[in-house]
Amino acid sequence: MRPSPNIWHTPDVYELENQAFDRADQVGAAIDALHPLAGATLLDIGCGTGYHLPGFADRGARVLGLEPHPPLARLAAARLADRPESSARQAPSPAPEPAPGPPAPSPAVARRAGVLTGEAEHLPLANATVDVAVARWAYFFGPGCEPGLAEVERVLRPGGLAAFLDNDATRSRFGGWFAASLPAYDPIAVRRFWRRQGFTALDLDLAWECPDRATFEAIVRIEFEPALADRILATHPGTSVDYAVTLWHRTH
Numbered sequence: 001m002r003p004s005p006n007i008w009h010t011p012d013v014y015e016l017e018n019q020a021f022d023r024a025d026q027v028g029a030a031i032d033a034l035h036p037l038a039g040a041t042l043l044d045i046g047c048g049t050g051y052h053l054p055g056f057a058d059r060g061a062r063v064l065g066l067e068p069h070p071p072l073a074r075l076a077a078a079r080l081a082d083r084p085e086s087s088a089r090q091a092p093s094p095a096p097e098p099a100p101g102p103p104a105p106s107p108a109v110a111r112r113a114g115v116l117t118g119e120a121e122h123l124p125l126a127n128a129t130v131d132v133a134v135a136r137w138a139y140f141f142g143p144g145c146e147p148g149l150a151e152v153e154r155v156l157r158p159g160g161l162a163a164f165l166d167n168d169a170t171r172s173r174f175g176g177w178f179a180a181s182l183p184a185y186d187p188i189a190v191r192r193f194w195r196r197q198g199f200t201a202l203d204l205d206l207a208w209e210c211p212d213r214a215t216f217e218a219i220v221r222i223e224f225e226p227a228l229a230d231r232i233l234a235t236h237p238g239t240s241v242d243y244a245v246t247l248w249h250r251t252h
């Protein structure tokens, strides 16, 4: 499991970060354009608290979240169970049994969605059972993620899509902060890695847009070490920042 202190220790603040990022859901629209989500079985690897699962379900996907950290898997399962039936679409076929760990969602929800406990390196799914595999800031950070990539290959149906969202340290104000926080990070080597694996880059220019300065400060502080967060907050006023990301994608 890769340490994720931001969401493990402060899931409530991470929720605010998710709300602030990409408010128009350009990432969801981009994935939908690469592979239609209506009727698709979508696996969100490292889904955290399942923040993005309802959005994919709203686009017509039968959603499966996968999360190794049990407290987060429970939050993700609860988020799906709380979803009003009226705003969800029925998926065509039943979801697999959720793995031991988080409580099972209600039977109505389980038909269209579920949360599994597990890791990218050992997906608890049969071969060729997934149409779209997504991960957002989870596990697929370039070199070292080959075991997870092999697993994604295994579970994708022919014609299925793998789409992984990660930061772009070469563009945008946020990208500069990200680069400053990881001096050893080599964005060119990461891009080379993805291209060698047969992935294509879709660069997106997005933003954090917060309702107030207190929220902006809180999410800066869960993403960066205290000294860097202090420098960022001393030099960057306001409640928003431009934030470049790359959606790495490949059709199976």
Ligand SMILES: C[S@@+](CC[C@H](N)C(=O)[O-])C[C@H]1O[C@@H](n2cnc3c(N)ncnc32)[C@H](O)[C@@H]1O
Pocket: 001, 002, 003, 004, 006, 007, 018, 045, 046, 047, 048, 049, 050, 051, 052, 066, 067, 068, 069, 072, 118, 119, 120, 121, 135, 136, 137, 138, 139
């Ligand atoms: C920064 S959080 C992102 C959560 C979620 N994708 C989101 O956008 O809200 C990274 C997540 O990856 C999960 N993770 C860590 N190691 C993993 C692994 N080996 N396989 C799958 N997920 C992993 C963490 O537990 C955490 O929930």
